Amino acid sequence: ACCEMVSRLPYAGRITGRPELWRIVVFYLLLLACVLWKHKLRCRKRKKQKNVGYKEQIKTVIVNGMPVLILYLVLIIRINAETRIDFLDVGQGDGICIRTGTGVTLFIDGGSSNVSEVGRYRILPYLKYHGIQNVDAWFVSHADKDHISGLTELLEEGYPVSKLILGATPEQDEQVSQLCLLAEQNKTQVLIWKKGSRLQMGKSSMTCVFPAERDMVEDSNGNSLVLLYEEGSFRALFTGDTTKEQEQKMLAQQVTGQIDLYKTAHHGSNYSNSKEWLSYLSPQVSVVSCGQKNRYGHPGKEAVERIKETGSRLYYTMKSGQITVGNDKRGIWVKEYVRFP
Numbered sequence: 538a539c540c541e542m543v544s545r546l547p548y549a550g551r552i553t554g555r556p557e558l559w560r561i562v563v564f565y566l567l568l569l570a571c572v573l574w575k576h577k578l579r580c581r582k583r584k585k586q587k588n589v590g591y592k593e594q595i596k597t598v599i600v601n602g603m604p605v606l607i608l609y610l611v612l613i614i615r616i617n618a619e620t621r622i623d624f625l626d627v628g629q630g631d632g633i634c635i636r637t638g639t640g641v642t643l644f645i646d647g648g649s650s651n652v653s654e655v656g657r658y659r660i661l662p663y664l665k666y667h668g669i670q671n672v673d674a675w676f677v678s679h680a681d682k683d684h685i686s687g688l689t690e691l692l693e694e695g696y697p698v699s700k701l702i703l704g705a706t707p708e709q710d711e712q713v714s715q716l717c718l719l720a721e722q723n724k725t726q727v728l729i730w731k732k733g734s735r736l737q738m739g740k741s742s743m744t745c746v747f748p749a750e751r752d753m754v755e756d757s758n759g760n761s762l763v764l765l766y767e768e769g770s771f772r773a774l775f776t777g778d779t780t781k782e783q784e785q786k787m788l789a790q791q792v793t794g795q796i797d798l799y800k801t802a803h804h805g806s807n808y809s810n811s812k813e814w815l816s817y818l819s820p821q822v823s824v825v826s827c828g829q830k831n832r833y834g835h836p837g838k839e840a841v842e843r844i845k846e847t848g849s850r851l852y853y854t855m856k857s858g859q860i861t862v863g864n865d866k867r868g869i870w871v872k873e874y875v876r877f878p
Contacts, residue, residue, distance in 0.1 A: 554668020
């Protein structure tokens, strides 16, 4: 009971992440230096053999505490040099994390229809591995299970999420109501977005480009938030589970123009990713998030052919595992974590 009570105190726990090799080397070198220094101080103290006064005790506490603080900072301080977009391998579903160069963490969706406890065993380990203490804004394109099951688990466990951003729905459904209730219990601010809503983060931004209220339909897939991330000249589009019908509306509205990174709509479905839409976007890199041998047949053969016809480099989480996309002076780069023949 005492342990549980202490664990609820602020800063009782700290997610340090998996330290890089250089951090581990520096940590142990500093630790060795601290031990040798402390031994030297003790030897001096024995030689002097004098009574220690009040001021001397305070000085001793400070001297002993500084090395501990320095060692702690070596583990937790992280310098974000560049923006990284990670497409997690969540099976048949979506889970995308954006870590900006300014230290802001954004998450888009987070669920699976074929991986049980995907939040506990895939999303949370990812967050802990990278030392992510909290998610600044978690976007939900729509509230289907394969987009929110993992997020629901994290909110139930009390993982810190500052803002939960949802799309408007014609009628409040049970899944959305449950998410809002969990967010309230987790002290997470809930925001409802529509076309034009924007989050500015220094040099980067996230904007909802679709749908407006007039574009709402009864189908939850059709109401997916379409999000445009921009940083300098780099542009990435995340389309949820929109269909060809929504793509035609976005084409008429000219919502984005050419982009660099495209998260294929509806896990690469043939009923999305139309030729006209892809030609309009002309992405350099496209990513399909789907599970192996899923019952929906994603990604669709026709959709894959249409994407490749644009000249876009195409990657699949079912083949590559987690996929990381970054942008630097060299241009857009992609890292695959698993490669199947």
